Amino acid sequence: MHDTKTKRLMIIGADAAGMSAAAEARRFDKDLPIVAFDRGGAASYSQCGLPYLVGGVVTDTSRLIARTVEQFAAQDITVHLGHEVTAIDPARGLVRVRELPTGMGHDEPYDRLVIATGASPVPPAVPGLDLEGVFVLDVLEDAIALQTYIRRHRPRHAVIVGGGYIGLEMAENLVRLGLSVRLIQRGEHLFPSVDFDMAMPLAQELERHGVDLSLCDSVLEACEGAHGRVAHVHTNTGELPADLVLLAIGVSPNVVLAQTAGIACGPTGAIAVDDHQRTNMPGIFAAGDCAEHWHRLLRRPAWVPLGTTANKQGRIAGRNAAGGDAAFGGIVGTAITRLFDLEIGRTGLSEREAQAAGIVCVSTTLDSTDHAGYLPDAHPLTVKLVVEMGSGRLIGAQAVGRAGVAKRIDVFATALYAGLTLADLPQLDLAYAPPFNSVWDPLQVAATSLLRQGAIRWGPNQ
């Protein structure tokens, strides 16, 4: 490892991970030269806000931008947008940069490097996806292009391919814009991040808001109508009108640049990093969606690309690249989304994931309400707990309901981080007043119910 003072920090990718790295490096070393390159046209914006920008809930694009290039410049952080890094030469400490408008290339020296190249949508291998009117929602430019297309061509029939976060959030936002929306999912399990039993209310919620649902279906071809724009799609079950198609079938880490330079990827396919975000190449760090993420429960690297993790890893990479010493504590697999009036979230491992990891577990599902049932507006809340058989170690939790999901998921995420067991949950001194919950929080009722099933020791004895 280098032990000299960092001379020039370079960052590839100016979004969540990259700019968190830059800002943290600046905090640590106020004199360090810091430069960031990004092929896109905006730095440091909220990718998770894009569906709401398309839907018009966020009315001003600039509100999604956490810090502008000018604001970074004021901190002496130089951000070059529209600049793609095409090669890294670790031996010489150089990267090859191409200015996108002109195609001109030049070399830039670095001393320490943070790779934060993110992830990109995986296009399905289907003809017709190059037609106008077929979109992905990855970067800010995608959202703006989609918005522009909708305003200009006023499409009526949207087909969304994929029932994960982006697919669900875009279904809500396209309905908000008045489009007729159909969501196509390959299997029968929407939002597979939660177990099938917990995901069931999603289909009802989509239908309640007029979204047509094609489960166990997939798109075979997108077909051209007038003006070279998409007009319909063929699926396994027939033909559907579609003057707007959104592909939301998942992402993969952008690792080609790193791999070509000899930087190792892990078994997940993302860049392998240690707890200091160091790659196998001295002086080169990676963070965010392009890197692996240590999973506290699995005790091995996973790949779960999320903004929260990108921000955390970015800070740690930036601090260490600047000469500091910080370690990433790992993820526990937390995720949440809202679909119309329904909140759904998970943390830890789902039952399916736990089984896939060879963990022998028990689970319980509890139907409750988000606050005291005797007050008005108490909404149904379903909580599912997954616990390791015998040991009682908490493995995961999921929740779905109209309110109060994030609260329960976050309590559980904290419990998982701390390594609590099932027997600890009923002991938690959680806040109670009738407008907020019942005297035993549903999470505690679910835990107690599992404890009483006898697969796990009852009494805690702190």
Place this chain on the structure above:
Amino acid sequence: MHDTKTKRLMIIGADAAGMSAAAEARRFDKDLPIVAFDRGGAASYSQCGLPYLVGGVVTDTSRLIARTVEQFAAQDITVHLGHEVTAIDPARGLVRVRELPTGMGHDEPYDRLVIATGASPVPPAVPGLDLEGVFVLDVLEDAIALQTYIRRHRPRHAVIVGGGYIGLEMAENLVRLGLSVRLIQRGEHLFPSVDFDMAMPLAQELERHGVDLSLCDSVLEACEGAHGRVAHVHTNTGELPADLVLLAIGVSPNVVLAQTAGIACGPTGAIAVDDHQRTNMPGIFAAGDCAEHWHRLLRRPAWVPLGTTANKQGRIAGRNAAGGDAAFGGIVGTAITRLFDLEIGRTGLSEREAQAAGIVCVSTTLDSTDHAGYLPDAHPLTVKLVVEMGSGRLIGAQAVGRAGVAKRIDVFATALYAGLTLADLPQLDLAYAPPFNSVWDPLQVAATSLLRQGAIRWGPNQ
């Protein structure tokens, strides 16, 4: 200690702690004779729901009752309402019971005893408090009497004495009924459960809803008008119209029965118990508002009477009294209330409490929003963290805002229970989506801000 099988479990007090004990004892031993006595007229109801019953938000009294006497009877648990236990004779294993309607007394044998006599309001030493129209809100009968009085006499000017939970919640509920409400608080600090800086928005919220506030004032006398009913009160600052007076200045534990029988109280004045809820008297347990509560942070008993703790301790007392082995994990000092549109909560120790306990601490207060600021309906949320100087041990958190308070308090309560440090908070894998929070939860932003102040080590190194 007894080591023979429990033969007859008796419970004094049939509310949260007592009936939790009864139910848990029944789960543990399906044949154990269980009998409970209560001087009141209802068992196992939600005391915390009483303000909402008075305010008409809860329209049906029966909805506050978790389980009726008949439902307990179906589980072979005998509940005698209107029966006051007037003496305990540990030497002979007897209690003296008085039937309240008739005044008739008789002895009842017990084998194991759970004392769950609760707490009662402390009346201020002020003349005129025996007038009709002066109320406390302690038991269900109080709420019904208050409701009846309001319906019958249609009072117009309510004076509430005391600015804790009950005072605040009743201010909201009396406003809801159309009364003109004035709240009198001895000092200038409403809801002293949180620090003064965090309690400030309460005064504005009261005023915004038309509640008159008399701070640094106290009632000297309640005065009679027509028909023997209260008509006005004299305070330090003058005379106020008051055809309804609610006293809400705090409670003290009901321990005379226990003390007379030789059962020891601790330094807090409540019944001393070990982690199994055992008193100093073999075979006699205590739980809930009449007992002390182990404080995980202070590492000593405290007295914080709350329904959540009563339920927890009741279960543990019941299980152990029936022959089981369970321990209470202790409280961390969590509390929450809602005042009109404002939520306010705390957990751990407030800065004032930490100082009183001799803990050298630092604090930070952060003004943020409950979810992504670029979405509509993002409401201000203020979070305060208190951390032990040097060690970085979490000491307490407080939050106030229009939404999302309970969520943050519960995360922090879980972190306190688990003994996490300040450096752990930014590492927590909390749920994020724009409708729920920002990519860094305000709680994490506050923690990071404190870490950066340098009083505490930055990087966690799990």
